[in-house]
Amino acid sequence: MEVVEFNGMGETSHVGETSKGTPVEVSSLWTGADLRIALGQTRVDPLAGYAGAHSAVVPGLASKATIAGIRRSLMDSPPMAGRLELNPVKEGTLEALDHAGLDYAVNLVVDGEGRLLEAYSGSPRESWGKALTALAGAPEAQVEAPVDVVVVSPGGEPHDHTLYQATWALATATRALKRNGALVLLAQCSGGLGADAFQTLARVKDPKELQRRYMYGAEALALLREAQRRFKLVACTALPGLHSKPLGIEVARTANQALQAAYSGRRSRETLLVPQGCTTLIQPSSDTYPT
Numbered sequence: 001m002e003v004v005e006f007n008g009m010g011e012t013s014h015v016g017e018t019s020k021g022t023p024v025e026v027s028s029l030w031t032g033a034d035l036r037i038a039l040g041q042t043r044v045d046p047l048a049g050y051a052g053a054h055s056a057v058v059p060g061l062a063s064k065a066t067i068a069g070i071r072r073s074l075m076d077s078p079p080m081a082g083r084l085e086l087n088p089v090k091e092g093t094l095e096a097l098d099h100a101g102l103d104y105a106v107n108l109v110v111d112g113e114g115r116l117l118e119a120y121s122g123s124p125r126e127s128w129g130k131a132l133t134a135l136a137g138a139p140e141a142q143v144e145a146p147v148d149v150v151v152v153s154p155g156g157e158p159h160d161h162t163l164y165q166a167t168w169a170l171a172t173a174t175r176a177l178k179r180n181g182a183l184v185l186l187a188q189c190s191g192g193l194g195a196d197a198f199q200t201l202a203r204v205k206d207p208k209e210l211q212r213r214y215m216y217g218a219e220a221l222a223l224l225r226e227a228q229r230r231f232k233l234v235a236c237t238a239l240p241g242l243h244s245k246p247l248g249i250e251v252a253r254t255a256n257q258a259l260q261a262a263y264s265g266r267r268s269r270e271t272l273l274v275p276q277g278c279t280t281l282i283q284p285s286s287d288t289y290p291t
Contacts, residue, residue: 004029012063016099018092022069024099027061031101038124039106042131044279046168047071048093049084050135052128053105058096064216066096074219075211079171082140082281097124107131112276140281146178147270149262151255153186155276160187162194163239167220169277170227176272176282182232182262186255189239197221202246205229224249234258 004010012025013032030036040053048055059067073088080087105124109117109131120130152173154160159169166187173183193199195217204210205225210218224247227233234250236258244251252258263269274280 006061008062008064015101018069018095018099020069020092022092022096023063023065024058024096025063025066026057026100030057030061035104036102037104037106038102040108042107042109042128042135044082044281046079046081046171046278047074048090049080049082049087050090050132052124052131053107054094054097054102054124054128057100057102058093061100062096068214068216070096071216071219072214075207075214075222079168079223081172094125109134140283141274142283142285143176143272144285146284147176147181147272148178148266148268149182149184149259149271150174150176150274151184151186151259151262151271152274152277154278156188159276159278160189161191163187163189163192163198163237163243164194164217164220165278166237167224169274170223170233172277172280172282173274174227174231175284176274177231180231182234182266183227184255184258184262185233185235185237186258187235187237189237192239193217193243195220198243198247221247232262234261 006027011028013028014023014025015031016024018024038053038056040056042050042052045051070089070092073092077088084090102124105127106119106121107127108119111117118134120127150173152169154166154169158165160166166185166189170183170185197215197217198221200215201210201213201218201221207222210222228248234252236252236255250261252261
């Protein structure tokens with residue numbers, strides 16, 4: 001058996017276009033296979049609502065051009081963790097999957113400790129649907145009222161491998177924050193920035209300008225800018241200053257220092273810890289949340 005790791009830089013094949021004109025390009029090894037099987041975890045996804053086995057194909061085996069084309073819709077609408085209806089990322093992903101092809105899927109449902117609870121196999125959509133039913137409510141965290149400070153970790157590797165990946169945890173964290181609250185992002189980012197937009201567009205703060213100059217990663221940069229505009233953001237990360245400073249990210253050496261920076265000048269310090277920000281769905285149960 002040959003094992004191949006696809007990192008987005010390998011040879012891809014053009015297999016069609018989505019209805020919005022996004023080119024669908026996936027690994028040539030995948031398109032050339034006689035039988036195509038995908039195995040993956042069904043879980044909350046900060047962009048597509050929920051991930052599944054099919055996510056191993058799109059975005060897993062897709063080119064950056066395909067991923068960027070699908071995710072560009074996030075420039076017009078916020079990330080939709082836990083939401084499938086009218087989710088443009090989910091719709092674009094499944095449309096691209098139809099072009100890429102997937103013969104058989106194995107969707108896994110695990111608990112918070114990573115232990116297998118259920119496994120469903122068969123056609124991609126049917127097995128995913130069964131897994132979603134089994135998962136219903138499991139990753140949700142009910143929060144009674146907005147808090148002053150949220151400490152969020154994307155959930156470790158692979159969710160915090162790069163800043164691009166880690167940024168999506170902010171979409172979860174901000175759902176629980178008061179206006180002018182503080183965010184502490186705990187993200188290693190050992191893989192660096194993860195998208196050229198964080199360098200090329202680092203000085204851009206206007207969302208309209210980000211949209212006009214869109215490139216892969218601008219959708220995550222727009223989320224970062226929105227979080228910085230609305231809240232105090234402090235990061236505990238391994239990102240070097242040459243990457244964090246142009247983005248205006250305040251960096252602390254330790255998690256404790258980051259927390260103290262978030263508390264600075266605050267009388268009220270009610271704090272929420274979100275250890276798996278990219279795979280947890282926060283459900284506010286109060287109508288007092290900021291919009």
